[in-house]
Amino acid sequence: QEFANQCFGNRADNGKGRQMPIHYGSNKHNYFTVASTVATQLSHAVGAAYALKMDGRDACTVTYFGDGGTSTGDFHAALNFAAVMEAPVIFFCRNNGWAISTPVSDQFRSDGIVVRGLAYGVLSIRVDGNDALAIFSAVQAARRMAIRESRPVLIEALTYRAGHHSTSDDSTKYRAAHEIELWRTERDPVSRFRKWIEGNGWWSDEAESELRSSVRKQLLHAIQVAEKVEKPPIADIFTDVYDSPPSNLREQETLLRETIKRHPQDYPSEFPR
Ligand SMILES: Cc1ncc(C[n+]2csc(CCOP(=O)(O)OP(=O)(O)O)c2C)c(N)n1
Structure with missing residues (x-):
């Protein structure tokens, strides 16, 4: 329900x-x-991990990012900081070959991401990102090392982004449809895992359709509930950054309220004013 509230940006979000x-x-x-x-x-996760360490907590943080994320300065700063401060953080990189439309060949010439972790003195694991059991085992090992040895671990999961980057992206504009199809049909990690559990007699078509229909019902219910919850008030746009809002923010709020009054038809009525 919380997730649905977030998607609808309602008052309960x-x-x-x-x-x-x-x-x-x-x-x-x-x-x-x-x-x-x-x-x-990434650097937030390192800071949080360092805080866990200072508090003597038996825990680590985990942060997820794509190959595109590794082409930013933040990635390098975070890795180095974590290595030097020995922060218990797992950096989980989904190397799916594309940062929206930019292929990895236009992003870097290193052998993927794993070597970069090693260069910073961070234990690094490369794993088949389409093998659920391999991922489970890599993350389990990484967590153990991060907590017991109080140090960062990088995981590079090799995979493919079978979908578009977002709803505003059409990936057939920059990659071959047959390539997408191949990964969807022959290398899909969910079908692969399903085959494995079916082969062991732990899953069946009936179990699958039962689960799908029950999850679908739960989701539809959560969406219907979220849709009906009131939107956050306009005042919330201007809070939570400053203890007392500076004059420019107060001016902007006044301006917004005047504009809404002048053009009420252009502003959705479900937003409490
Ligand atoms: C600092 C910053 N620069 C640029 C963008 C625009 N942007 C959004 S997603 C994205 C690519 C991210 O690549 P990756 O993490 O590999 O995601 P994938 O394409 O695999 O979903 C970019 C450049 C952004 N959101 N933030």
Whole structure:
């Protein structure tokens, strides 16, 4: 339900409707909000990991990013900082070959990402990103090392982005349709895992359709509930950054309210004013 609230940016959304849809976060679940600015989450994760270490907690942080994220300065700063401060953080890179339309060959000439971790003195693991069990085992080992040895670990999961980057992207404009099809049909990690559990007699078509229909019902319910919840008030746009808002922000709020009054038809009525 929390996730649906976030997607609808309603009053119950932890982010008060300020984040892009699916950029969910939750204090309750120790889940830091997904960062819209690519790779900024890496240094946050290092800081949080260092705090866990100082507090003597038996825990680590894990942060996820794409190959595109490794083409930013933040990636390098975060890796080096984590290595030097011996912060218990897992850097999980999904190297799917593309940063939106930029292929990895236009991003770097190193042998993927794993060598960069090694260069910074960070234990680094390369794993088949389309093999669920291999991922499970790599993450389990990384977590153990990060916590027991109090140090960062980098995981490079080799995979392919079978979908478009987002709803505004059409990836057939920059890569061959047959390539996408191949990964979808022959290398899909979900079908692969499903085949494995079916082969072991732990799953079946009936179990699959039962699960799918029950999850679908739960999702539709969550969406229907989220749709009906009121939107956050306009005032929320201007809060939470400054203890007392500076004059330029106060001016902007006044301007916005005057504009809404002048053009009420252009502003959705479900936003409490
Ligand atoms: C700092 C920053 N620069 C640029 C963008 C625009 N942008 C959004 S996603 C993206 C590519 C990210 O690549 P990757 O993490 O590999 O994602 P994938 O294409 O695999 O989904 C870019 C450049 C951004 N959000 N933030």
